[in-house]
Amino acid sequence: MIQLNTLLVDDEYSAIEGLRIRLEAFPEIKVIGSAASVDEAIKLLNDNDVDLIFLDIEMPTKSGFELIKYFQPENCPAVIFVTAFHQHAVKAFEVRALDYLLKPIKLARLSEAIDRVTKMEKIHRKNELIAVQQVLSDDLASEVAIPTHSEYQFEHENLIIQDAKNPILIIPFKDILWIDAAGDYMCVHTSLDTHIMRARLKELEKNTLPDDFLRIHKSTIVNLSYIKQLNPLRNSEYMAILENNKSLKVSRTYSKDLKRLFTL
Structure with a gap:
């Protein structure tokens, strides 16, 4: 039987303990920790391999949606939102939440949600959550319009993006914090915005x-200056913290090269 390393995130202690007790009835669930805030959850995520998160939405300081921003496309556990407020449901499914449970949680609904998790292959779940980068990108006020076709080129010190429906964008390389893959698209992140273009990471590298x-x-490709x-x-991995406090995971394959650049 597959066991899912599970994290519980809720600012109410009674809610966490109540859910923990209910989850004891499901042998496929292994609760590895709990957090009362997004920041506490991130610390646990840095130190543990997590397959599933039961995530409250309305919490002090940062909402559950802020935690979704933390993930890179290939570093996404399954997420089940648990909340007392139904009005967040649309947004929850926009960020590809696996399920949305209303408090107080009915055992039948909890069982249905867990069954859904166990039936889905983890790699398939990660691919579905790629859309998070397009919906909840840092400093993005509204949903990003994905171009049906776009062209790009390098010119001097700029990345130029153009497509049939939008104005030509000229983005100085010095303003780009990082670039990450989102399926057939690339998310180019600056401190003020996120630009989407139809391309693959290998094409950019060429x-x-x-x-x-x-x-x-x-x-992920990062601008070292940030x-x-x-x-x-x-496992010899790192978390790179950017000047805007964005956290990017550095995989073991690429950690040696990065560490060498930062070692005196």
């Missing part, structure tokens, strides 16, 4: 990005 850019993950800190994780 065009030779400036020396300040380094691949740190199968799906990294302010490297936090070690397990």
